[in-house]
Amino acid sequence: MTSLTSPNLPRLNLPRLNSSTSNSPNLGAMLDSQGYSRRDFLKFCTAAASVMALPASIAPTMAEALAGAKRPSVIWLSFQECTGCTEALTRSAAPSIESLIFNFISLDYHHTLQAASGDAAEHAREQAEEANAGQYLVLVDGSVPTKAYCSTIAGISNIEMLKTSAAGAAAIINVGTCSAYGGLPMAKPNPTGAVPVGEIITDKPIVNVPGCPPMPLAITGVIAHYLTLGQLPPTDHLGRPLAFFGENIHDRCYRRPFYDRGQFAESFDDEGARKGWCLYKLGCKAPVTYNACAHLKWNQGTSFPIQSGHGCLGCSEPRFWDAGGFYESVARGRFETGSKLGLAAAGGAAAGAAAAVLAQRKKKQLAAEHAEHSKNED
Numbered sequence: 001m002t003s004l005t006s007p008n009l010p011r012l013n014l015p016r017l018n019s020s021t022s023n024s025p026n027l028g029a030m031l032d033s034q035g036y037s038r039r040d041f042l043k044f045c046t047a048a049a050s051v052m053a054l055p056a057s058i059a060p061t062m063a064e065a066l067a068g069a070k071r072p073s074v075i076w077l078s079f080q081e082c083t084g085c086t087e088a089l090t091r092s093a094a095p096s097i098e099s100l101i102f103n104f105i106s107l108d109y110h111h112t113l114q115a116a117s118g119d120a121a122e123h124a125r126e127q128a129e130e131a132n133a134g135q136y137l138v139l140v141d142g143s144v145p146t147k148a149y150c151s152t153i154a155g156i157s158n159i160e161m162l163k164t165s166a167a168g169a170a171a172i173i174n175v176g177t178c179s180a181y182g183g184l185p186m187a188k189p190n191p192t193g194a195v196p197v198g199e200i201i202t203d204k205p206i207v208n209v210p211g212c213p214p215m216p217l218a219i220t221g222v223i224a225h226y227l228t229l230g231q232l233p234p235t236d237h238l239g240r241p242l243a244f245f246g247e248n249i250h251d252r253c254y255r256r257p258f259y260d261r262g263q264f265a266e267s268f269d270d271e272g273a274r275k276g277w278c279l280y281k282l283g284c285k286a287p288v289t290y291n292a293c294a295h296l297k298w299n300q301g302t303s304f305p306i307q308s309g310h311g312c313l314g315c316s317e318p319r320f321w322d323a324g325g326f327y328e329s330v331a332r333g334r335f336e337t338g339s340k341l342g343l344a345a346a347g348g349a350a351a352g353a354a355a356a357v358l359a360q361r362k363k364k365q366l367a368a369e370h371a372e373h374s375k376n377e378d
Contacts, residue, residue: 027227028067041067054243065228072227073128073136075165076110079158080151080185080194081142085176086112088213089220105137105223111153122154129168137226138169140179143186144200146193162200171205171232172197173222177315180208180239187321198239207232208239210291212315217296218244238318240290249286249312252294255279273309283327284311291316 031041045066046059054062078086090113107113108128109121116124128136140162148157156164166172174197177183185194198206209218222241225233233241250256258264258278265272265279273279280287286294289312293304306312311327314320324330 026068026070031067038063062224062228066224071106073132074105074107074109074139075125075128075136075169076107076113076139076141077158077162077165078111079140079142079144079162079179080192081176081178083112084213085141086110089175089216108136118154122156125165129165133168135170136168137223138165138172139175140172140197141175143178143182143194143196145185146195150192159200162197166201166204169204171207171226172201173219173232174198174206174208174210174239175219176214177210177212177318177320180210181318183212184321186319205232206239207235207241209244210238210240210316212313212320214316215244215292215296215298218292236290240316244292244296245290245316247292248288248290249294249306250289253286253306254294255306268309279306279309279311281329282311283325283329285314285317285320285323285330286312287330289314289317289320 028041042059042063045063046056049056049059049062106128109125111121114121114124142158144158144162145151146159148159151158153161174180178185178194179197182190182194182196185192186196198208207222209222211218218241221244222233225231225241233243236242236245238245250259253259255276255278258276259280263272263277264281265277266281267273268282278284284306286306293312294306297304297307313326314323317323
């Protein structure tokens, strides 16, 4: 197996575990010790650059930066949530470089994964925040109840713990729709007064990785971007990384041609459903949902809800629980663009083609901006 420092490939300065330039392990050394070749790592970086809409030429730079990255301290706070976000990230079919990158971070506090409990767990969090003040990342899943008595940890209300941990953080990554937009806990009548993290913390860089649960690659992609470039990735108006949420699911869906031809399943057991026709009339929210499900898919690219025969629920959009019934078409729901989409469904390909063109323009513009940024750095 070719090592991470093999002379058979153009040489990058990938520090080893015993490098004199560092007293602590770096990612390159850890991957090397796990048997991953430098070729494997460069393939991952090329794929990651593509997914994040970065030019392919940045892959060697990304590989070098990631390989030399030190373990960043991470405080993971879980509030009103179901643990689905953690499950999505940790339950992969096989070990991957993506999971190793996540495992490489110094996860100093996480209710579900940590061995410590009680005072020991809280002491670990406080110690990590003090030792890494201004440098650690805070990852949050779950909405924050403004009624403090509704959720406490070690006698500390969620809102108080969030403010304390965020005070010394370099940046915050909201994992899942609940922390990003309030999610299910904020659905009417919202008995706990749940709010998203961004309504409480307004003085820190925040990126939202929504989804119920979010896609694992979107989470690790944001972390990889931060480790590589030292900053959070570009986001849309809802704080989502454009690389993963820059296009709606509808425009990348393999059933899109049926939508353009006006071929819709009318029920889940009719001929149209058996032929794989569009699920728009059965409540699919893909036309108004921005996510990477249709092309990245789940379980190592095996499938995603629409491919499995069920319409998109719109789970990466704000207030999706209150935006009409899951089996009501978008035109009958309470989405902003519902009436326009209803006309598009009736009219056929024209509106759909226009949406696709706009999405492609947005993607090309983002890629050009990244290429220019890379060129200026060189």
